Amino acid sequence: MLEQSSLAPALDLPTAEEARDLRLVALDMDGTLVRSDKTVNDEFWPVAEELIGRGIVLVAASGRQRGAIMETMAPVGDRITVLSENGAVAWQGEEVLRAETVDRETTVRVATAVRALAAQGRDTGLVAGAPSRAYVERSDATFLAHVRHFYPVVEVVDDLTDLPEDVVKLATWDAEPIVEAVVPALQALELDAAIVRSHEYWADVMRAGASKGAALTRLRESLGIPREASAAFGDHFNDLAMLQSVGMPFAVANAEPEIRSAARFVAPSNDEDGVMHVLRALLAA
Structure with a gap:
């Protein structure tokens, strides 16, 4: 069981039944998981390990190049799926699953x-x-x-x-x-x-048609994971399609107003480690 060594803020969460059905989590990097000082709280990694250990698919979805994503996600990088370049490239390990090219x-x-x-x-x-x-x-x-x-x-x-x-x-x-x-x-x-x-x-x-949301939908459908059993976290306009593609969409509190309005839930900000706190609560449901 995960220990809550950081004081958790009040959280906006789905029902316990929804949380217990969770099978996929997609995370934006900058402005969402990553704090303003470009770091990730060390307490996040046991949460990520718990997700993976329970068989929950963990997806890093970013506008970054795969190499930059892997630098941030290094502690669990060999066990996650990566959607780089805003979903234009889907990776499993070092294998490109799909690439959407620009003419x-x-x-x-x-x-x-x-x-x-x-x-x-x-x-x-x-x-x-x-x-x-x-x-x-x-x-x-x-x-x-x-x-x-x-x-x-x-x-x-x-x-x-x-x-x-x-x-x-x-x-x-x-x-x-x-x-x-x-x-x-x-x-x-x-x-x-x-x-x-x-x-x-x-x-x-x-x-045209390429997005984090389109890539995430293809991934979860290929895995047989229902929309309702999927969660995603984002902060900016390139995350909108991804949030719309899952049943449990979270905008962090520092997200653009339009993104907060489109999300079903609002998590604490990236600098408050909102992703970590929400995921910890979902795992405890």
């Missing part, structure tokens, strides 16, 4: 738009994410520092429209809030693709 025309149009914004003086940049590495055209230390938090393996190239492998996500970064100029510029392209805000300073372009 070259979309890559060319997005790269052209981002280059135009940079030429106008905006401090902005583009990351072309492949399943196991990322490519960038900017090589300055400031930009690369932002990129490497999400993409540990980064290669600087001359032209993002001429790469040696398929792209699964185009991630745009801007030094100012992404809604000011980048999102309107991407929307003006009228792409046959999904555009989603994943952070205050990041927006992602993905294949």
